[in-house]
Amino acid sequence: MVLLTKGDNVWVDSDIGVAIGAKVRKVTGDKCVVVDDTGKERVLSHQNGSGVSLMHPTSVEGVADMIRLGDLNEAGLLRNLQLRHKQGHIYTYIGSVLVAVNPYELLPLYTAEQVHLYHGRQLGELPPHVFAIADSCYFNMRRNHCNQCCIISGESGAGKTESTKLMLQFLAAVSGQHSWIEQQILEANPILEAFGNAKTIRNDNSSRFGKYVEIFFNNKGVIEGAHMEQYLLEKSRVCHQASNERNYHIFYCLLMGLPEEQKKILSLGKAEDYSYLNASGCITCDGREDATDYSRIRSALKILTFGDRDCWDIFKLLAAILHMGNIDFRGSIMNNMESSDVSASPHFTMSAKLLEVDTASLDASLTKRTFLTNRERVCKPLSSEQARDTRDAFAKAIYSKMFLWLFEKINVAIHKKPAQGSTQGYNSIGLLDIFGFENFKTNSFEQLCINFANEQLQQFFVRHVFKLEQEEYTREDISWKRIIFTDNQPTLDLLAVKPLNILSLIDEESHFPKGTDTTMLSKMNQVHKSNSSYIVSKSDHDIYFGIKHFAGAVYYNPTGFLEKNRDALSPDLMGLVQKSSSKLLRLLFEKDLNANTMKQNNSKVVITPKSSLRQVNEKCRGTTTLSSQFRQSLDSLMRALSICEPHFIRCFKPNHSKAAKLFDRELCIRQLRDSGMLETIRIRKSGFPIRHTYREFLSRYRVLLNTVTCDPRTEPEEECCNAICKAVIRQEDDWRIGKTKIFLKVR
Numbered sequence: 001m002v003l004l005t006k007g008d009n010v011w012v013d014s015d016i017g018v019a020i021g022a023k024v025r026k027v028t029g030d031k032c033v034v035v036d037d038t039g040k041e042r043v044l045s046h047q048n049g050s051g052v053s054l055m056h057p058t059s060v061e062g063v064a065d066m067i068r069l070g071d072l073n074e075a076g077l078l079r080n081l082q083l084r085h086k087q088g089h090i091y092t093y094i095g096s097v098l099v100a101v102n103p104y105e106l107l108p109l110y111t112a113e114q115v116h117l118y119h120g121r122q123l124g125e126l127p128p129h130v131f132a133i134a135d136s137c138y139f140n141m142r143r144n145h146c147n148q149c150c151i152i153s154g155e156s157g158a159g160k161t162e163s164t165k166l167m168l169q170f171l172a173a174v175s176g177q178h179s180w181i182e183q184q185i186l187e188a189n190p191i192l193e194a195f196g197n198a199k200t201i202r203n204d205n206s207s208r209f210g211k212y213v214e215i216f217f218n219n220k221g222v223i224e225g226a227h228m229e230q231y232l233l234e235k236s237r238v239c240h241q242a243s244n245e246r247n248y249h250i251f252y253c254l255l256m257g258l259p260e261e262q263k264k265i266l267s268l269g270k271a272e273d274y275s276y277l278n279a280s281g282c283i284t285c286d287g288r289e290d291a292t293d294y295s296r297i298r299s300a301l302k303i304l305t306f307g308d309r310d311c312w313d314i315f316k317l318l319a320a321i322l323h324m325g326n327i328d329f330r331g332s333i334m335n336n337m338e339s340s341d342v343s344a345s346p347h348f349t350m351s352a353k354l355l356e357v358d359t360a361s362l363d364a365s366l367t368k369r370t371f372l373t374n375r376e377r378v379c380k381p382l383s384s385e386q387a388r389d390t391r392d393a394f395a396k397a398i399y400s401k402m403f404l405w406l407f408e409k410i411n412v413a414i415h416k417k418p419a420q421g422s423t424q425g426y427n428s429i430g431l432l433d434i435f436g437f438e439n440f441k442t443n444s445f446e447q448l449c450i451n452f453a454n455e456q457l458q459q460f461f462v463r464h465v466f467k468l469e470q471e472e473y474t475r476e477d478i479s480w481k482r483i484i485f486t487d488n489q490p491t492l493d494l495l496a497v498k499p500l501n502i503l504s505l506i507d508e509e510s511h512f513p514k515g516t517d518t519t520m521l522s523k524m525n526q527v528h529k530s531n532s533s534y535i536v537s538k539s540d541h542d543i544y545f546g547i548k549h550f551a552g553a554v555y556y557n558p559t560g561f562l563e564k565n566r567d568a569l570s571p572d573l574m575g576l577v578q579k580s581s582s583k584l585l586r587l588l589f590e591k592d593l594n595a596n597t598m599k600q601n602n603s604k605v606v607i608t609p610k611s612s613l614r615q616v617n618e619k620c621r622g623t624t625t626l627s628s629q630f631r632q633s634l635d636s637l638m639r640a641l642s643i644c645e646p647h648f649i650r651c652f653k654p655n656h657s658k659a660a661k662l663f664d665r666e667l668c669i670r671q672l673r674d675s676g677m678l679e680t681i682r683i684r685k686s687g688f689p690i691r692h693t694y695r696e697f698l699s700r701y702r703v704l705l706n707t708v709t710c711d712p713r714t715e716p717e718e719e720c721c722n723a724i725c726k727a728v729i730r731q732e733d734d735w736r737i738g739k740t741k742i743f744l745k746v747r
C-alpha cells in the first residue's frame with residue numbers, strides 16, 4: 001500500500017498497457033486526485049494502492065542517460081523520452097546507444113560551432129548528440145586502428161537518413177580536407193535520393209532502399225574514399241503507388257526540369273499524362289522543388305563522372321518507362337484461348353524507339369510468353385491482364401537494374417584504391433541506414449526479408465550489449481553469473497539456418513516450375529508446425545502464417561511470395577533486351593543475359609541435395625532468387641559489421657502527423673519494443689544495474705554506516721562501502737565490490 005501526499009510523483013496505470021507519470025494534486029480521505037502526463041485528471045483510491053507506485057526521483061526530472069534511471073522499465077524509458085522531448089532535448093543516451101527523437105523542425109544543433117564543440121570530447125561529457133556518436137566513431141577508429149560502424153535504425157520517417165547525413169557531415173568536417181573525393185561522396189546523396197526516395201504517407205522523402213556507406217580514412221584521419229551498398233529497393237513503386245504517395249522523385253524532376261527541346265525528343269509531357277504517375281492522385285510534394293532538384297541532380301551526376309551521354313541514356317530509359325506505362329492492351333479470344341493485342345498509340349511507338357527495339361518484337365514480347373517444356377518450346381498468348389503484368393515487370397526490372405548500375409558507377413568514382421606500393425593502412429567508418437522492423441495490416445515477402453534483416457541486427461545488438469556488460473564486470477574484477485537475455489537465435493534458425501528453413505523452402509518452391517504460394521505454405525506448415533517460433537495457419541483455408549519475431553508476432557500473407565522471389569523476366573523479354581541497340585539497356589541486364597545463355601546450355605535434370613523436399617530442374621537453379629541475393633548481401637554485411645566496433649542510433653518518430661512538439665505515447669512505446677532496446681535494460685537488470693563509485697556511494701549512504709565497526713576516518717572507502725552493504729543488504733549475492741565501483745542488484 002502506498003500512502004500518498006500532495007505533490008508526490010507517482011506511476012498510475014494507463015490504457016496503453018504501460019504506466020504513466022502523474023502528480024498528486026489533492027488527497028481527501030482514501031481518495032486522491034492526480035494529474036497525469038497528458039494533463040488528464042483522475043481520481044484514485046490510494047488506500048488500496050493498486051495501480052499506483054511512487055516514482056523514482058530520476059524519473060521526475062529526467063536524465064540524459066537512461067541507464068541511470070531508477071525506474072528501469074518501459075514506463076520509465078517512455079516518460080523520460082517524453083519529458084526530454086517536451087524540454088526540447090531530442091537526443092538521449094541509453095548507455096552508449098543514442099536515441100534520436102525526430103524533432104520535425106529545424107533546430108540550431110548542427111552548426112560548424114557544434115561540430116567544433118563535439119570534436120575530441122568523450123561520450124557523455126556534453127549533452128547527447130549525433131555528433132558525439134560520430135566523434136566517438138572517429139576517435140575510436142584513430143586510437144584503436146579498428147574499423148567502426150554505426151547502425152542507424154528506426155521506422156519510416158524516424159530520421160535515419162537525416163542522422164546518416166549528419167554523421168557524414170561531421171566526418172567530412174573533422175577530416176578537414178574539403179577534397180574533391182569528399183565532395184563526390186556528399187554529392188552521391190542527391191542522386192541516390194532522386195532515384196531511391198519517394199513521397200509516402202509516412203515521410204515526404206522516404207528512402208525506399210537500405211544502404212551501407214563505408215568511408216575510408218588514411219592513417220592521418222583524412223577521407224580517402226568510400227563504398228556504398230544498397231539493399232532491397234522497393235520496385236513495385238515504379239508502377240503503382242498507394243493513394244497520396246508518389247513514384248520516385250526522379251520522374252517528376254525530369255518532367256519539370258528537362259529543357260524543352262530535350263523533352264520534345266523524348267516526347268515527354270506533364271506528370272499528369274502518365275499512368276505510372278497519375279494514378280495515386282499525388283503529383284506534387286510540399287516543400288520539394290522538382291525543377292530545382294533536377295539541376296541539383298544534373299550537377300551531382302557530373303561530379304560523379306556521369307558524362308552527358310550517360311545522363312541522356314538514363315533519361316531515355318526513364319522516358320521509356322513512362323511511355324510503357326501508358327501502353328494499353330485489348331483482350332481477345334484466339335483458338336479458344338485468352339489473348340491480347342497492343343493498342344496502337346504514340347506511347348507504344350515511343351517506347352520501342354527509346355528502348356531501341358523494333359515495334360513487332362516489343363509487341364510480341366509483351367503479349368506472348370514462351371515456355372520450355374521437357375521436349376519443346378511452346379508459345380502461349382497472354383490475356384490483357386497478363387500482358388499488363390509483363391509490361392510492369394519489364395518497367396520495374398529496367399528501373400531497379402538502373403538503380404544498381406548507378407550505385408556501381410558511383411562506387412567506381414568514389415572508391416580510390418591505395419596507390420601501388422603504398423604501405424598506408426586504411427580504416428573505415430560504416431554507416432548503416434536500414435529499414436526497421438515492419439508489422440503492417442498486410443505483410444508480404446518484402447516484410448519477411450526486412451524483418452529477417454532486423455532479426456540479424458537485433459542479435460548483433462544484443463550480443464554487443466551483453467559483451468559490454470561482461471567487459472565491465474571483468475574490468476572491475478567482480479564475479480557474476482545468471483545474466484539472462486532473450487536470444488532470438490531460434491527465430492533466426494527457423495528463418496534461415498536449420499535445414500528446410502523458411503527462406504530455403506520459399507527458394508525451393510520458387511525453383512520448381514509448378515510451385516505455387518499454396519504449395520509453399522502447406523510445406524511450411526508441415527515442416528515447422530511444432531517449431532515454437534512458427535505460427536501455423538489456422539486451417540487449410542487460412543492463408544496466413546506467422547513468425548514470432550523479437551519485436552512481436554507478425555502474420556504474413558504468402559500470396560505473391562514466389563513471383564516476387566523468382567524476380568525473373570520472361571525469356572521473351574530477355575530476348576528483346578538482347579536484340580536492343582541500346583548499350584545501356586543491354587549493360588543493365590548483362591548478368592541476366594549471361595545467366596540465361598548458361599541456362600539454355602545446361603538444361604538437364606539433376607538430383608537435388610538431401611535437404612531438398614523435391615527434385616529441382618537445374619535450368620531453374622541457374623537463376624538467383626531475390627531472397628538468396630538478399631541473404632548473400634546480408635551475410636556479407638554481417639561479416640563486415642562483425643569486425644567493426646559498433647555504435648547504435650535508434651531513431652524515433654514521435655507522431656504520425658510530422659508535427660513538432662507532439663509526442664504520441666502509444667506510437668513511442670511500440671517503437672521502444674520494436675527497437676529491442678528493452679533488451680539492453682533486461683540484460684542490465686539481470687546483472688548489477690546500480691553502480692556507484694565508492695565516493696558517491698559513501699556520500700549518499702554514510703548515515704547507514706555503523707562507525708563502531710568501520711570508521712570512515714581510518715578505514716578505506718572500499719571497506720566502508722562493504723560494511724554498509726553487509727549491514728543493510730540481506731542477500732549476499734545482491735552486491736559486489738569492484739575495483740573502483742560498487743555494483744548493486746535491483747529487487
Ligand SMILES: Nc1ncnc2c1ncn2[C@@H]1O[C@H](COP(=O)(O)OP(=O)(O)OP(=O)(O)O)[C@@H](O)[C@H]1O
Pocket residue numbers: 102103104105106107154155156157158159160161162163203204205206207208435651
Ligand atoms: N534531426 C532532424 N532535424 C530536423 N528534422 C528532421 C531531423 N530528422 C528528421 N527530420 C525530418 O523528418 C523527415 C524524415 O526523416 P528521414 O527521411 O531521415 O526519415 P527515415 O527514417 O530515413 O525514413 P525512411 O525510412 O522513410 O527513409 C525529414 O525529411 C525531416 O523533415
